[in-house]
Amino acid sequence: MFFLLFDALQNFVNVMGGIMLFFFPFLSPIGAFMVAWISAVLSVAPQFNIAFYIVICVILVIAGIFINSYWPGDKPLAEESKYDEDLLEEQSTDTFEEEGE
Amino acid sequence: MKTAIKNILKGFGGFGAYIVITIIVPAIVFTAIKNIEFQGIPVGLSQYQYERIVYWLTAFGLLVSGFAFLNYSSPKQSIRKGVFALVQVLVNCLYIWSYKFSGGTDVQMFIFQPFKSYYELLLGGSIGSEDFFKAIVNVLLQDFLVLYMGIYFLTIIIKIYDLIDFTLNRDKIRAERMIK
Numbered sequence: 001m002f003f004l005l006f007d008a009l010q011n012f013v014n015v016m017g018g019i020m021l022f023f024f025p026f027l028s029p030i031g032a033f034m035v036a037w038i039s040a041v042l043s044v045a046p047q048f049n050i051a052f053y054i055v056i057c058v059i060l061v062i063a064g065i066f067i068n069s070y071w072p073g074d075k076p077l078a079e080e081s082k083y084d085e086d087l088l089e090e091q092s093t094d095t096f097e098e099e100g101e
Numbered sequence: 102m103k104t105a106i107k108n109i110l111k112g113f114g115g116f117g118a119y120i121v122i123t124i125i126v127p128a129i130v131f132t133a134i135k136n137i138e139f140q141g142i143p144v145g146l147s148q149y150q151y152e153r154i155v156y157w158l159t160a161f162g163l164l165v166s167g168f169a170f171l172n173y174s175s176p177k178q179s180i181r182k183g184v185f186a187l188v189q190v191l192v193n194c195l196y197i198w199s200y201k202f203s204g205g206t207d208v209q210m211f212i213f214q215p216f217k218s219y220y221e222l223l224l225g226g227s228i229g230s231e232d233f234f235k236a237i238v239n240v241l242l243q244d245f246l247v248l249y250m251g252i253y254f255l256t257i258i259i260k261i262y263d264l265i266d267f268t269l270n271r272d273k274i275r276a277e278r279m280i281k
């Protein structure tokens with residue numbers, strides 16, 4: 001009833017409805033496929049055991065903290081660091097040779 | 102260490118946002134629907150329906166929020182961000198579908214209202230069904246949800262593309278991140 005009172009909202013609803021009706025034949029079969037796999041997963045999901053989901057959530061958060069502590073993503077590439085090591089080795093060898101001369 | 106703390110804080114930001122969006126707001130909405138009364142008679146959800154809906158929304162909301170933490174705490178354009186974002190979208194599908202199978206999309210309301218006041222009806226002598234306005238309001242969102250699932254499938258495709266992109270261009274992305 002609320003939507004019928006305002007022309008602008010009525011037009012908006014019509015446009016949205018038109019878009020949805022246009023996409024419905026394409027997206028609906030994909031949606032049905034999605035529903036099939038989701039139903040399969042949900043059939044094995046524990047029912048009325050909220051503690052199970054709380055534990056999983058806590059494990060995910062703790063795992064995230066550990067992963068970010070060990071691999072924060074600010075280390076240079078392995079190839080680059082190897083390149084740096086090689087460069088350092090070359091420099092030290094050159095210095096040693098110079099000193100030897 | 103500074104980057105790690107920054108990542109973790111970002112993760113908690115995403116986690117908090119998803120807790121609000123997926124658990125707190127829907128719980129408030131369904132509590133409001135449950136408490137709808139018409140002339141003192143509850144017309145919204147039954148206690149069983151309400152508990153079932155809130156249970157599944159909380160359960161999958163926790164999973165979505167957990168994966169949101171992993172997703173948001175991962176470095177930008179990293180492979181693990183791609184993997185966690187993909188898993189989060191898949192868990193999000195479960196969450197959205199939980200609205201359907203828990204009964205959240207099939208809300209039914211009965212409206213039964215006399216055209217006159219009860220006092221006037223009693224004065225009239227006889228009360229019949231023609232003296233009442235009767236209506237059943239069904240809020241059926243199943244087709245809408247199937248359509249939404251179709252749209253979500255496209256999101257999954259985009260996330261898979263992102264993951265492939267992050268994997269193939271790993272060196273370039275990492276080198277750019279080091280410069281920044």
